[in-house]
Amino acid sequence: MKLVPFSYNLRSLFVRKGATTLTVLGIGATVAMLSGVLALEQGFRTIFTESGRERVAVMLRPGAGSEGESAFSRERADVLVKSSPEIAVDDEGRPLASRESYLAVRRFKLDGGETNVSIRGVQTASFDLAGDRLRIIEGRRFTPGSDEVIVGAKLPGRVRDCRVDDVIVLNTTPFRVVGVFEYDGPFGSEIWGDVERLMEALERPGFNRVIAKVKDGVSFEAFAERVADDQQAPAKVLSEREYLTAQTTMLSITLKLLGNFLAVIMGIAAVFTATNTMLSVIEARTQEIGILKSIGFRPLSIFASFLLESLILGLAGGAVGAVLTLPLNGIETGTTNFATFTEIAFAFRVTPEVLTTAISFALILGLLGGAWPAWRASRMNPVEALRRH
Amino acid sequence: MAGALPLRLVFKNLFRHPVRSALTAASLTVAFFLLCTLQSLVVTLDAGVEDAKSDRLVVQSAVSLYVILPESYDAKIRSVEGVEGTCRWTWFGGYYQNPSNFFAQFATSEQTLFSIYPELSIVEGSAERFMSDRSSCLVGEELAAVYRWKVGDTVPLIGTIFPRTDGSTWNFRIAGIYRSSAASVDNRTMFFHHEYLSKSLEDGAANGPDGVGVYVVKVKDGADVQSVMSRIDGLFAKGPQRVQTTTEAEFQAQFVSMVGNIPFFVSSIGMAVFFAILLAVLNTMLMAAREQTHDAGILKALGFGGRTVFLVLMLQSLALSVVGGGLGVLAAVGSSAGIRHALGSMFPLYEVTTETTVAGLIGAVVLGLVAGLVPALRLGRLSCVAALRLEK
Numbered sequence: 001m002k003l004v005p006f007s008y009n010l011r012s013l014f015v016r017k018g019a020t021t022l023t024v025l026g027i028g029a030t031v032a033m034l035s036g037v038l039a040l041e042q043g044f045r046t047i048f049t050e051s052g053r054e055r056v057a058v059m060l061r062p063g064a065g066s067e068g069e070s071a072f073s074r075e076r077a078d079v080l081v082k083s084s085p086e087i088a089v090d091d092e093g094r095p096l097a098s099r100e101s102y103l104a105v106r107r108f109k110l111d112g113g114e115t116n117v118s119i120r121g122v123q124t125a126s127f128d129l130a131g132d133r134l135r136i137i138e139g140r141r142f143t144p145g146s147d148e149v150i151v152g153a154k155l156p157g158r159v160r161d162c163r164v165d166d167v168i169v170l171n172t173t174p175f176r177v178v179g180v181f182e183y184d185g186p187f188g189s190e191i192w193g194d195v196e197r198l199m200e201a202l203e204r205p206g207f208n209r210v211i212a213k214v215k216d217g218v219s220f221e222a223f224a225e226r227v228a229d230d231q232q233a234p235a236k237v238l239s240e241r242e243y244l245t246a247q248t249t250m251l252s253i254t255l256k257l258l259g260n261f262l263a264v265i266m267g268i269a270a271v272f273t274a275t276n277t278m279l280s281v282i283e284a285r286t287q288e289i290g291i292l293k294s295i296g297f298r299p300l301s302i303f304a305s306f307l308l309e310s311l312i313l314g315l316a317g318g319a320v321g322a323v324l325t326l327p328l329n330g331i332e333t334g335t336t337n338f339a340t341f342t343e344i345a346f347a348f349r350v351t352p353e354v355l356t357t358a359i360s361f362a363l364i365l366g367l368l369g370g371a372w373p374a375w376r377a378s379r380m381n382p383v384e385a386l387r388r389h
Numbered sequence: 390m391a392g393a394l395p396l397r398l399v400f401k402n403l404f405r406h407p408v409r410s411a412l413t414a415a416s417l418t419v420a421f422f423l424l425c426t427l428q429s430l431v432v433t434l435d436a437g438v439e440d441a442k443s444d445r446l447v448v449q450s451a452v453s454l455y456v457i458l459p460e461s462y463d464a465k466i467r468s469v470e471g472v473e474g475t476c477r478w479t480w481f482g483g484y485y486q487n488p489s490n491f492f493a494q495f496a497t498s499e500q501t502l503f504s505i506y507p508e509l510s511i512v513e514g515s516a517e518r519f520m521s522d523r524s525s526c527l528v529g530e531e532l533a534a535v536y537r538w539k540v541g542d543t544v545p546l547i548g549t550i551f552p553r554t555d556g557s558t559w560n561f562r563i564a565g566i567y568r569s570s571a572a573s574v575d576n577r578t579m580f581f582h583h584e585y586l587s588k589s590l591e592d593g594a595a596n597g598p599d600g601v602g603v604y605v606v607k608v609k610d611g612a613d614v615q616s617v618m619s620r621i622d623g624l625f626a627k628g629p630q631r632v633q634t635t636t637e638a639e640f641q642a643q644f645v646s647m648v649g650n651i652p653f654f655v656s657s658i659g660m661a662v663f664f665a666i667l668l669a670v671l672n673t674m675l676m677a678a679r680e681q682t683h684d685a686g687i688l689k690a691l692g693f694g695g696r697t698v699f700l701v702l703m704l705q706s707l708a709l710s711v712v713g714g715g716l717g718v719l720a721a722v723g724s725s726a727g728i729r730h731a732l733g734s735m736f737p738l739y740e741v742t743t744e745t746t747v748a749g750l751i752g753a754v755v756l757g758l759v760a761g762l763v764p765a766l767r768l769g770r771l772s773c774v775a776a777l778r779l780e781k
Contacts, residue, residue: 022672029665033658040654063552065488068455105453106633113646116454171452172628202452203629205598262658265423266665269416273669276409280676334650341454341647 314366
């Protein structure tokens with residue numbers, strides 16, 4: 001089968017610059033919308049899932065879905081740490097486990113309005129567990145036992161009273177900000193202080209969670225199972241990665257649903273536009289189609305040729321959409337984590353997956369838009385086509 | 390004859406390419422359906438703020454949404470000058486059968502609920518029955534419809550914040566089904582006796598934090614709202630829990646503010662949708678203008694002015710946009726009940742308001758004007774000879 005030369009399609013796209021540009025831009029806008037939402041989802045997912053450590057166990061009260069809901073009395077937390085030989089120890093033989101308190105506190109944004117900021121009471125072991133992931137970039141760590149806090153690097157630019165030497169009043173107790181820290185993960189939007197001091201200031205009845213490093217060689221699942229069935233101090237054990245992923249499932253699903261919903265609705269509109277463009281292309285070139293047919297091109301070649309032209313439109317639209325999305329990459333934004341109503345700062349991430357999805361989507365739009373017009377072209381009667389003026 | 394608008398020509402031209410017109414109108418329909426739906430989501434977020442009562446105040450912890458207030462505050466607040474009554478609201482956070490069956494449940498003051506919230510009325514069962522049965526509950530009309538609950542049914546809930554000590558479910562008998570006539574309370578909430586929750590915690594039948602989420606305060610007629618607010622705040626300034634008293638409107642607005650950038654994201658998406666659909670209509674109008682060049686030449690030769698030629702094309706653009714966009718707006722209005730149902734408790738107040746509908750229609754007109762402008766102007770300015778000479 002002889003194929004219609006590719007250059008024929010390319011040239012004709014350039015001849016009808018106006019329609020080509022508008023169709024490409026229309027597909028581009030649709031694609032950009034989809035990939036923008038996907039880039040948001042990727043950014044959110046990265047900061048949560050990918051920052052979660054596999055061998056760090058998050059222990060919650062049985063039945064609790066998040067640390068906000070979870071609670072441990074002092075005794076229970078102690079039993080949990082002391083009676084778990086699976087927990088790794090540091091050089092001096094102390095367990096690498098930390099009892100933490102957690103509360104989303106009301107704070108005011110710099111640009112007005114209220115937001116909720118996670119405030120975490122930690123023990124020194126939390127820093128040991130964090131290791132290099134936590135870096136003090138300004139000031140110093142808080143002194144254990146004192147009314148001092150350090151703030152995540154994402155906060156000073158968004159929330160009031162979060163610069164070094166500012167004072168944060170929690171209920172009635174003032175806390176001094178002594179440092180700013182960076183953390184690759186959601187902790188970068190938190191305030192950290194001494195767990196005992198914070199629990200007293202905020203009148204917390206107990207700890208919210210216990211985190212611990214699981215010894216190398218110990219099966220995480222076996223540990224989780226044993227603790228879940230423990231008689232004295234049962235707890236729900238998740239790896240930090242599982243925990244963080246679970247926290248964002250709802251938002252991830254919402255964003256994906258939104259992305260799909262937009263893609264389908266606007267995809268329909270883009271397909272219709274592409275169909276219109278291709279129909280008018282074919283009408284304007286009726287005579288040419290007649291000539292092609294009369295010089296021996298088969299209907300299938302003509303079908304393929306016009307479908308290809310439509311695919312090129314789609315591809316170009318996908319490229320435009322991708323180019324429109326690229327500048328989003330790295331832009332910091334914040335969204336509400338509905339599990340806690342806290343604001344999490346993160347960056348859009350235009351990943352290769354996002355781009356691949358965008359381009360594939362654009363090609364599908366081109367394919368769907370071009371199929372029917374191309375079929376019509378292939379079915380034209382050569383004599384009538386030539387006669388048409 | 391010159392000057393009369395050949396409306397028949399507008400009509401004929403629209404049907405010259407029925408497929409193209411239909412596809413363009415259909416694109417407009419889906420796009421305007423989307424625009425109206427997105428806009429309604431944003432509007433819904435603000436619905437609670439607009440319907441809030443100015444004589445109701447909300448007393449909550451100044452520290453955190455998750456910090457509850459002592460029960461002893463109730464009597465203290467009631468004794469403040471200018472306060473008529475209080476109603477407790479404590480978030481229960483339980484689920485029915487499965488965690489995905491999410492709806493709001495509040496422990497509340499059964500005696501004052503109806504006097505402080507006159508927008509609530511009982512459509513089935515009775516308020517007396519609710520008040521006299523300590524383990525009974527009230528459910529909203531829409532909530533009852535979702536789970537097909539009737540008065541007399543028992544609703545078992547699993548407590549997440551307040552698990553029962555023996556691991557069993559909380560069982561609430563439905564004493565009544567309420568309807569709310571204002572957006573300040575939605576129709577998808579369950580209310581039960583605060584006293585029942587407090588007693589269960591006290592008896593050790595359940596675990597969980599002991600206290601009250603927020604106190605809603607009704608201000609006496611004629612009392613100065615601002616001074617009542619500062620009196621309540623002042624009462625607890627030294628602890629044990631500092632409070633923040635706001636009007637109901639401010640309280641609702643706080644939640645909207647906490648939703649963060651979402652309205653901005655939604656608006657950005659809306660702009661992209663509008664832009665994409667504008668390009669689609671512009672594309673169609675450029676094609677139409679090209680095909681009608683010859684006609685334009687004939688019209689001019691017959692003595693019609695450039696204005697007529699301009700209007701013939703402009704009216705086609707307007708007709709397409711208004712019909713297509715209008716159908717989309719209509720689809721959004723028609724599907725609003727279905728969408729509200731699908732969104733469930735996330736947006737219990739979802740509604741396509743009259744403002745949204747009007748804005749959608751205006752948007753369609755504007756889009757038609759903008760898309761038609763350049764092609765119509767070009768065609769109108771073309772000289773008769775040039776237009777006729779141009780090959781089709």
